[in-house]
Each structure stands twice: as C-alpha cells, then as structure tokens.
Amino acid sequence: MSTAPAARTTTTADDREHRTLVAARAQRARDRRLATRDLVLSIATPILLLVLWELCARVEVIDPRFFPPPTRIVSAGGEMLVSGELWQHTAPTLMRLAVGGGLGALCGIVVGLLMGSSRALNAALGPLFSALYPLPKIAIFPILLMIFGPTELPKIIAVFITTFFIMQINTVSGVWAIDRKLLEAGAAYGATGLSRFRHVILPGAMPFVFSGLKTATGTAVVVVTAVEFTGATTTGLGYLIWNSWQLFIPEKLYVGLVVIGLIGALVTTILSRSEKLLLPWRRER
Incomplete structure (x- = not known):
C-alpha cells in the first residue's frame, strides 16, 4: 500500500527537478540573447550616429565648418x-x-x-x-x-x-x-x-x-x-x-x-x- 505514494513522491520530485533544469536552461538562453542584443546595440548605435553625422555634414544640414564630416x-x-x-x-x-x-x-x-x-x-x-x-x-x-x-x-x-x-x-x-x-x-x-x-x-x-x-x-x-x-x-x-x-x-x-x-x-x-x-x-x- 505504501509503494504507490512513494512512487508518486519520486515522480513528483523528478518532475520538479526536470522543470527546474528546463527553467535554468531557458534563463541562460535568454541571458545570452540579451547579451548579444546589448553588444549589437552598443556597436550599432555609435556607427549609425556617425553615418547620420556624415550625411548631414555632406548635404550641409549642419555647417561642415563647425561639424566636419x-x-x-x-x-x-x-x-x-x-x-x-x-x-x-x-x-x-x-x-x-x-x-x-x-x-x-x-x-x-x-x-x-x-x-x-x-x-x-x-x-x-x-x-x-x-x-x-x-x-x-x-x-x-x-x-x-x-x-x-x-x-x-x-x-x-x-x-x-x-x-x-x-x-x-x-x-x-x-x-x-x-x-x-x-x-x-x-x-x-x-x-x-x-x-x-x-x-x-x-x-x-x-x-x-x-x-x-x-x-x-x-x-x-x-x-x-x-x-x-x-x-x-x-x-x-x-x-x-x-x-x-x-x-x-x-x-x-x-x-x-x-x-x-x-x-x-x-x-x-x-x-x-x-x-x-x-x-x-x-x-x-
């Protein structure tokens, strides 16, 4: 009679451990995605600003005498x-x-x-x-x-x-x-x-x-x-x-x-x- 409850307890513990591992892997994957996104943003933003500055200076939206390309x-x-x-x-x-x-x-x-x-x-x-x-x-x-x-x-x-x-x-x-x-x-x-x-x-x-x-x-x-x-x-x-x-x-x-x-x-x-x-x-x- 005590075997079934014990089996259910073991199964529950295994399920809980499995869910924990799945959640941990998902969190690590999310952290990697966020790190990649942050790296891309940190590189892309200055480049985009420089390109915008270059274009604005070339077409003289800003004065190239004070803001050279x-x-x-x-x-x-x-x-x-x-x-x-x-x-x-x-x-x-x-x-x-x-x-x-x-x-x-x-x-x-x-x-x-x-x-x-x-x-x-x-x-x-x-x-x-x-x-x-x-x-x-x-x-x-x-x-x-x-x-x-x-x-x-x-x-x-x-x-x-x-x-x-x-x-x-x-x-x-x-x-x-x-x-x-x-x-x-x-x-x-x-x-x-x-x-x-x-x-x-x-x-x-x-x-x-x-x-x-x-x-x-x-x-x-x-x-x-x-x-x-x-x-x-x-x-x-x-x-x-x-x-x-x-x-x-x-x-x-x-x-x-x-x-x-x-x-x-x-x-x-x-x-x-x-x-x-x-x-x-x-x-x-």
Whole structure:
C-alpha cells in the first residue's frame, strides 16, 4: 500500500527537478540573447550616429565648418599620427594623468583607509578635508604656477589634488559602509590589527574604492585638459584643442576630443575588468 505514494513522491520530485533544469536552461538562453542584443546595440548605435553625422555634414544640414564630416576627422587624425604630432600631444597628457592621478589615488586610498579606521584621525582631518574639497582645483592652478613656475609640476599637482580628495572621500565612505556584523564576525574569529584590516576592512571598502577610481578618472581628465588650456604649456591634448580653436582647424580639435574620450573609456574599462577580477563576489550573474 505504501509503494504507490512513494512512487508518486519520486515522480513528483523528478518532475520538479526536470522543470527546474528546463527553467535554468531557458534563463541562460535568454541571458545570452540579451547579451548579444546589448553588444549589437552598443556597436550599432555609435556607427549609425556617425553615418547620420556624415550625411548631414555632406548635404550641409549642419555647417561642415563647425561639424566636419567624421571621414575628414579620421583623415586628419591619420595624418597627425603619421607625422607624430598626435603622439607629441597625447604622451604628455598620459604622463600627467598617470603620475598625478596614480599618486593621488594611492595617497587618497591610504589616507581614506586610515581615517575610516581611526576615529581620532578622522576628527582631526575630516573638517579640513571637507573645507578643501569643494574648492575648484583649476582655481588654485595659478597659485601653483606662481610657486613652481610653468613646469610640469603644477599640472601634476593639480591632477594629484583632484584624485586625492575623490579617493579619500570614497574610501572613508567604503570603510564606514562595512556591515557591523562583518566586523563582529571578524572579531569573533580573532581578527585584530593587521589581520582585521586585511581580511575585513580592505575587502569591504574595495567596491567604494573602484567606484571612486572611475569617478576620479573622469574628473582627472577634465582637470588635466583644463590646465593644458591655460597656455602654461605647449603640449598636451588640451593645448591641441585650444590651439586648434584659435587657428580654426576644427578637424584637429575633434581629433583631440576623440583621443581624450578614448583615454577615459579605456581607463574606465580597465578598472571595470580589474574590479571583476579582484572582487569576484561582485561579478554580474
């Protein structure tokens, strides 16, 4: 008498498992379709916009003197690349971003971790940093020029200050956002001092650190371009854009804008890939 109910229970369990597997396969197939669609849209949309821009400029729906066709911009970029002019302006900008932004980010992360972990240090430096952060970084560039002269140092310092404050604020927020239960669990397992910092605080703050790095990248690009506008240098993508405007060479101006955009996009992509690699628990499923 008990065999039939047992058989029905087994059949029901098998059916449930089968439905679960079917649903999982359908979900994976849907995710693949959506990923393919997103990839196609991300590629097709810029291409369509460029084609529209080209056509509108050719038939003069828009003024080609101010909006030259993309083919002319690409041609100008190729000529600048062959002559070495493009690299002559790109290399200094990359150097200023790498040195100033890299050091600023590193120092901001270290100071942020220390301030987030130490109540006394946060009380001592927090109000000072809160007062200094809102100051426009480009506004203090003339002071840096007066102190250090028209050298590379003022430009690097301007980028350093920009990235430092962004990373300091984001890192402190990351430390404070750590779930108290994680801190209590770490303490229960004997995590104190350096061990607590390494296994609890640092991993917990890293998502905010990467978020801050992405924000700092965009802001640093804006600042380095702005300081190169000032005439305190004759190299850099910012100088290329400003000089092209003064000489009314819009093709070169757009080449500078495109290269700046590519630099920002490349660094942001590298940061996103690094985040997925270093923080596997944050990967999208």
